[in-house]
Amino acid sequence: MSTKKQNAKMIFSVASGNFLEMYDFAVYGFYAAFIAKIFFPAQNDFISLMQSFIAFGVGSLMRPIGAIVLGVYMDKYGRKKGLVLTLVLMALGTFTIACCPGYESIGILAPIIVVLGRLLQGFSAGAELGGTSVYLAEIAPDHLRGFYVSWQSGSQQIATIFSGGLGVFLHYCLGDEIMQIWGWRIPFIIGCLIVPYIFYIRRALEETPEFKSKNHQTPKNLKDIFQNMRQNVFIVILGIMLVSMTTVTFYFITAYAPTFVNKVLHFTKLEGFIIVAIVGLSNAFWLPFSGYMGDKIGRKFILPVAAFLGVVSAYPMLYFLMHHISFTNLILVELWFSFVYGTYNGVMTATLSEIMPKNVKVLSFSFAYSVAVAIFGGFTPAVSTFLIEKTNNPSSPALWLTLAALCSLVASWIIFKKGGIYQKSINYRK
Secondary structure (H helix, E strand, C coil), X not given: CCHHHHHHHHHHHHHHHHHHHHXXXXXXXXXXXXXXXXXXXXXXXXXXXXXXXXHHHHHHHCHHHHHHHHHHHHHHHCHHHHHHHHHHHHHHHHHHHHHCCCHHHHCCHHHHHHHHHHHHHHHHHHHHHHHHHHHHHHHCCHHHHHHHHHHHHHHHHHHHHHHHHHHHHHHHHHHHHHHHHXXXXXXXXXXXXXXXXXXXXXXXXXXXXXXXXXXXXXXCCHHXXXXXXXXXXXXXXXXXXHHHHHHHHHHHHCCCHHHHHHHHCCCCHHHHHHHHHHHHHHHHHHHHHHHHHHHHHCHHHXXXXXXHHHHHHHHHHHHHHHHCCCHHHHHHHHXXXXXXXXXXXXXXXXXXXXXXXXXXXHHHXXXXXXXXXXXXXXXXXXXXXXXXXXXXXXXXXXXXXXXHHHXXXXXXXHHHCCCCHHHHCCCCCC
């Protein structure tokens, strides 16, 4: 097998599990309104939907814990073993939600079981993304590291396209009424059915040469772990800020999009899923393209420029859409956010892997990313719903997008300033 084919096979094998992670998270976000009525019945739709989105966000709160526990496991026992374990845990969480009876059948146990399923998914996702990114970074040639790592996010976009396309198909074939009663469970069940195949190909992965070389000292106990984290706390904080724009923008244009399009803009649920599929296709182009360009012209230019575009354009774009509502304008605005997100994240993930300390690389990467998701991204649907309800301004979620982009802009400036963290990094100095 040629080197290119072998590398492509490894990228596919690693990123496939990341596909499942995003697929499961996206499906919950897409069907949040249905899940709200089945598991979180309340006196009005706003409270019911908020409870459903809070359950979505609670899963993100488990990410930092999963990042610590599973990140340490990967740094100590290997990337391959950790990636197999995260896959199993994610599948269990998805299966729990897919098979849980509704509130009318088992009462308060129903929302409790759903939340437990989300917690298990969040725990798994805490290290899945970091493990995938670090694995890809460690097998990549120096001149293509950004391109390789961009496929971590690229696999998530394929999941978005697939889940959005599946939503279009199911709504077209079954209709909204049947989808609300039981059809929403179908995408969750499909997620469970593809697990054996992903498990099979992940078991065939080889450990990365860098990990096998053991040319770094791995912490031996909790005291060593936390001491190492304290020594690198500034880098971890910058990592959290760096990820904030990625996670908020992504959840806004994917997981929250069907609800926003239907509840706020009053398009049909089918049109909401069409938008998600379009966004996924756009993301799938911009992410690897940006990763490749970052390898060629440097990440120092692309990252702060994309963050700056996020800061200055979020509110004007949503304001324009709300005052000129049409499906064409909706597509244009969503594609703009997709461009900003894809351009930024295509180089951000590789940058994050390059600045993290080598001996706790998966732990530090996963923890920074997970905390950002817990603080910013996972609660984006809930924050957006709350802002619109309390301000009576449909453009108000842009304030959340702008705050996240501003955090990322500051972090990117600090990381890339002359003589700064990026130049001093010993992980992947070119």
